[in-house]
Amino acid sequence: MSIQQEIRQQVTALIRSGQRAEAKALLKTKFQVSEEQAEQLVLTIEKEKPVANVIVPQLGKRVSQGTGGCVPLILKGLMIFFFLITFIFAAFAIGIYFYENRFAGEGIAVEGIVISLTENDTGSLAPLIEYAWQDTLRQHQSNFYTSPPDYEVGQQVPLLLNPENPEEVIIDSFSDRYLISIVFGGIACFFLVFALTLGYVARKMKRSFEKSA
DSSP states (O other), X not given: OOOOHHHHHXXXXXXXXXXXXXXXXXXXXXHOOOHHHHHHHHHHHHHHSOHHHHHHHHHXXXXXXXXXXXXXXXXXXXXHHHHHHHHHHHXXXXXXXXXXXXXXXHOEEEEEEEEEEEEOTTSOEEEEEEEEXXXXXXXXXXXXXXXXXXXXXXXXXXXXXETTEEEEEEEOSHHHHHHHHHHHHHHHHHHXXXXXXXXXXXXXXXXXXXXXX
């Protein structure tokens, strides 16, 4: 029995859309055949044009590429964002480091004495230091609050003073000179590692999608 081209196209379209039962019903109606004969005709058309087994997986692959392919782009965008954050924190760390070193190189060493401890909202303490410059007593309030406090009332503290602005002083200690740079540098390193990890994952996912394409 030969199948007319028009009916073949209708049956193929039904199979392609997943309506296999409707395709069999169409063949039974057109040719007045049994259920088994209609099934054989459907199988014959499927073998000649296996649309039901080929086209659907291709559509699924295209969908997966359309949705999954966006993930590497999102990760790449996040990587760039965290690289920018890394640059900002690194710039702060380097800038503060060179400022403190320049201040130390140009500053004048003086001695101060802790006259009191200032408490913040968390209960940490920072020293209020009194020092003399050109026969004038001045005071410097440290911005570094610690618990327990690093200094005691009456303790002598080495200071570095800006001769052009004697109100500008820093405590000549490792924590006061380098702690901020270390903190900002550590944050920059953290975001750098995070950005590199995102870039690595994005590349792996992109290659995986390309291989599955």
